[in-house]
Amino acid sequence: MEIKPGKKRLNIRYAKFAIIIIFIVSVSGLLASGFRSNTSHEKAWVVEVNNKDSIASVDAFMKVYQVLKSPRCMNCHPAGDIPLQGDDSHLHTMSPIRGKDGKGVYAMKCSNCHQPTNSAGLNTPPGNPKWGLPPDDMKMIFEGKSPRELALQIMDYKRNGHKNKAQLLEHARDTLVKAGWNMGAGRKPPPLSYKEFVAAWDKWINNGGVAPK
Amino acid sequence: MEQSRSIPSRRSFLKSSLLAGGGLLISFTWFPGAGIADPSKMNDLPEQWNELNGYIKITPDNIIKILNPNPEFGQNVMTSLPMIIAEELEADWQQIVVEMGPHDNVKLGPQFTGGSNSVRMYWKPLREAGAAARQMLIEAAAQTWNVPVEEVTTKAGMLYHEKTGKSGTYGSFASKASGIPIPKNITLKKVKDFKVVRNSQKNVESLKIVSGKPLFGLDYKHEGMLIAMIQHPPAFGMKLKTFDAGEALKMPGIKDVFRQQLYEDGYEQAGFDTRTFNDLLVVVGNTTWEVMNARKKLKVTWDPIEDSKETIAARGGKKEVVIPGGLESTSTHLEKMQEYAKKPAQQLRRDGDPETAFKNAAQVIERTYNAPFLAHNCMEPMNFFAYVTDEKALVVGPLQAPGWTEPTLSKILQLPADKIEIQMTRMGGGFGRRAYAHYLIEAALISKKVKAPVKLIYTREDDMTYGIYRPMYTATYRAALDANKNLIAFHVKGGGIPEHAIHANRFPAGAVDNYLAEGWEIPSNITIGAFRAPRSNFNAAAEQSFLDELAEVMGKDPIDLRLELLKKAKENPVGQNNEYDADRYAGVLNLVKEKSGWNNTENKKYSRGVAAYFCHNSYAAHVVDIVMQNGRPYVERVFSAIDCGIVVNPDAATNMVEGAVVDGIGNSFYGKLSHKDGAAEQNNFNRYRMIRHSEVPKKIEVHFVQNDIDPTGLGEPPFPPVFGALANALYRGTNKRYYNQPYFDEFLKQAGKPENKRSF
């Protein structure tokens, strides 16, 4: 499944999108840039976008962004190595740390408390078999990221967990992502419904994965 | 009760063994000189054990069993009290077997764990018990060997007659000794000759604890035992109106759901009969999990309570207490406290002419300190086992004061005391909470109703949200200085919900010519009670912070200012009834000054705070060193100096001081129980922040003042001054004074961090 990063290979794989964007589109105050990373990171893939698609893509991302920045997603994509907790995104009590694989360390592994399914009652740990943070070598931080930063990060093969387009699209269907809408009593779901989120995610990516300016 | 064997040496582990049959029991009354055992009664007792329920039993093979009289909640009396007996008995500590005694206030004394009193109140009686037994054994040996009593010596559980070369074990003379009359004159050892006491002995129950043996109330099992839980109202100020148990009763394992009144109308409460709610909704079933689930299916409606009166017969006579109706909130509590603080209050002590002194002062410093309700949060939630029939009652579980609970139970069950058996288990913490044994009474009434053995269990949420809390306190301190910055007057006006914290006769009373202490109280329907060093735990924060600020204004070193005041209190004391000994107070300050290197320049890298306090007859001073790390303060080191007289078990005492320091840091940094519309806003440890491993100082250095004074308290005294020392260290670390607890909330506020975000 894993695809090695490399423009050439990606270009071949996604040939039909494969034109490097060399201009910045500006429409009615909205500045959007396509997969034009200003860093040296390699891109997940490159696509051609037109004006209309860019606007649609950015629009969709702004919806996606609300979900990604909601506690249900951001809490496990923290800026530090300790996850956040609760609707107010406070630092996780007992300060569990990420660990190499994102699954915690020693007696403080995520799955010691986070069960395969939600635990009953208020204030109990939400559950999922994959519960954890992104790994230490791929932290995929959401906390504190602007829409543009976050969009660029997600589109950056080197910073998105080495996901290509198909894998990115697939990620919205991941059971752990989906669990964000069912995290047990006392936890507010993300601002969009899961269905709306998937639609926005797909739209964002399929229309070029454009990052807001 | 199971026995615990003393743990002798490094990495050597003895299994506890049951006593073999045969042997002697020597029994002693609490009151020395009243005749320790009645030898005539010995004849009627079964040959093998002579069971009389005293402190000491000795088998023929020289195993010495000592009964610990006082409830164990972590202060380690299971070890330290038997040590006192073993010392005077001249027993070999390695051969001691320790067992928790039954509840028997006649034979085993007051049996009260609280007020840092265990060792203090048992010190003399237990020494006498040990010494008398030793004398009886000597007499028995002298008679047998036909030698003069004075020539028989003892050592490590053995009797010797040097001239004839005869020797024998205590065990071999135990039976005969039981027939010897109790000696009238008992000679106690000289302190300098102590061999067991003042030498660290290991906790006799360690091995059981680390191997998971059933020691605690929650671990107790009885054949046919059911589990009960109480559905309390959702908030203080509410009471049960109606309930529908239809669905709950259909849940698996559920036996009964019923309404149970705790105290009958007009019941006159004893001082420790405090309870949160009187009208209880009870669920009884087979297992804890089943009862927990059934509880969720209850359909209940609640009513607000109205103003009511309760009669409480406490020390100092009966009093009527008004319990106001209404749903109380922390925000309105704070507003009300500000309003009451301006009103005239009750005068508690007055020396000289404070009003004039303040009028004539060149400078007046005034500061106000606040602290929230605190929950005890014992790791083992409240629980009790009860098996009550029409004829008798057996109750087993964690409680601090069986002697105070028994009369209440007797009254409520209408059973005479001799039909009530109270067994005390090891407690998973107490901190004052388990002196209020309403949960025992509740368990007993539930058992009586369902006619079965029952264990009542509080969930953590029940325990935290329906507690007997440390009250909410405030105090305004004022100091008047003359033109030369001399302290000429001192004024403290304290208030609380529902009681104030002021100890009017404590330092600096006695050290200031013009002194005024006042108190006021706001009634509340939120229940409160003793919490590790009641009242002191607030005063030592407020007063010791204020003195620190005062020293700064006066241009003095904070330790020097205290020492100067104490010098005055000793040489030229002001007023009457000063509660403290100025010399011992100064002693701990001097010791902590020396041990902490108070004036050493290499310690300048720390932000240091000092505080000292007297309570429970002992003196404690701490120097707290903080460092700022990752943008937040951490306590790096603590130096403690304690004067509690003779230290019975030094390493265990050190452990207790270390624990008090950690508890003090935890509670002053994070402890807070707030209310909204009568409901506690913290109901479990996810919201009630407890100090954890990484937040503990790297080093806590404990020093005891060495003297031969009879032991005084230790469980509480080291706790209060931690609050003050930490506040003073925080000031030096952050350049801000800390007037409101919990300090960490205050720190976050001052650092401009949102309260609910732990950015650290």
Added chain:
Amino acid sequence: MIKLNINNKNYELDIDPDTPLLWVLRDTIGLVGTKYGCGVAQCGACVVHLNGEAVRSCVTKISRAAGQNVITIEGLSENNDHPLQKAWVELDVVQCGYCQAGQIMSAAVLLRENKNPTDKDIELAMEGNICRCGTYLRIKKAIHLAAEIQRNGS
């Protein structure tokens, strides 16, 4: 019927699969060394080993433990001689003692995965275990001592 292996002993129980392991241990099987402290995985008093991991039994449904190996404090060592148990006794760690089984069970996983833990490692591993009496400092020392006993094999 749920099949369990607890402290190397097999059990077969007819029990609601959602029942937390904690209450099965305490109420059904009678192993009460594992403590109830909070019921919401905050305090660590209920830590047991599930296939060697320090799970919190108060939120672990019995269905998760079915067919797996569970070790409780009662089964940590045959003769109560695990290096941690020795060190705890040697350094007189306990005050009330209620949290200590959980502390030891957490520490045991640390020592298995890290033979020579630093103070920082201990904090990372133990931060989930609350001790209300404040014996943390001694727990830390005891873990260091246990590591030493483990390394020296005595």
